[in-house]
Amino acid sequence: MQKTFTDQLGNEVTINYPPKRIVSIVPSQTELLFDLGLDEEVIGITKFCIHPIEKFASKTKIGGTKKLLIEKIRDLKPDLIIGNKEENTRGEIELLMQEFPVWISDIHNLEESMKTITEIGELINREPEAAYLNHLIHAGFTDLQTLAVTKNIHQSVAYLIWKDPYMFAGRNTFIDDILRKIGLQNIIEQSRYPELTLDELKTLNPQFIFLSSEPYPFKGKHIEEIQSALPNAKVRLVDGEMFSWYGSRLVKAVNYLFHLQDDLIIS
The missing domain is CATH 3.40.50.1980 (Nitrogenase molybdenum iron protein domain)
Structure with missing residues (x-):
């Protein structure tokens, strides 16, 4: 089934839900996907997505956060790409948006990071896991x-x-x-x-x-x-x-x- 989400730049992103072929181009968000319970669904990551290390070794590397290997991403045929406004290059993101569903976060503080965890949980059908992570983070920082x-x-x-x-x-x-x-x-x-x-x-x-x-x-x-x-x-x-x-x-x-x-x- 298809489902439409709005990313943190206000773009509408329509994906096959839940996504089965995800490329993550930000290390902290890659780690989040794995901690929310994904594994086989994450098919491409950057060379900086080193956590958890056992996952890093087994996944296709698609360049660095600011210098992506676009052709390699095309070969993977992702049904979702997850990035970030600050960490990724605007021109590369806009190019990928022409061909694939791309969801972008925009984070400046702890509250926005927790909102992102919630929204990524919704994006990948892991809402309870995301809520539990946010519970731990909120309690710890309080x-x-x-x-x-x-x-x-x-x-x-x-x-x-x-x-x-x-x-x-x-x-x-x-x-x-x-x-x-x-x-x-x-x-x-x-x-x-x-x-x-x-x-x-x-x-x-x-x-x-x-x-x-x-x-x-x-x-x-x-x-x-x-x-x-x-x-x-x-x-x-x-x-x-x-x-x-x-x-x-x-x-x-x-x-x-x-x-x-x-x-x-x-x-």
Whole structure:
């Protein structure tokens, strides 16, 4: 049977329901599909869709999130493609829309991520599973927000996502919302992902600087470089997946962020 849905950009998407040949082009949403109980239905994923690793090995790879292998997707003949406005390239999405049903999410905060989980659950006929995931996420982040108040967490932070040039997570990003949910104050006031020099960062005087593991793979060697430029800040590596993956990874993120809150108090 056919069923019509509206994606988060307002596009009507008509699919064979429930879909049996899905291509997922965003890692966090790929993990979500598997955690909602799909397996054989997911026939194509990106090279970055590494979770769960046992699924990654067995699925056809269709390029990267911003450089898809269009011909490979055509060969798979999907009855649904699931993507995201920010993570995928507009031109490639518009091209695929001419040939296949494409459903796009648009996520800037935790509430929108939970809405996406609900809508993807409806899209693939997994509403109860999606509702249970959202129950866990809501309960976990409610606790984190309560703990932020009781533990008096309100430090200022700059969250680095890239090097050469240095780029930061600013306002109107999912990362910014997660930082605020655990009590931290993002010192970067510009929207999206601005570039700043370390001298410019120094004038903002953040108490903490987080070096994300993705998209740039910051390592321990980068701590010294940034620490020398900002000796008064506390520089630490953080798991980027826990701050930026907006699907079922949020369940695991609760425990990670709980321990991070404790580390901030000790630091």
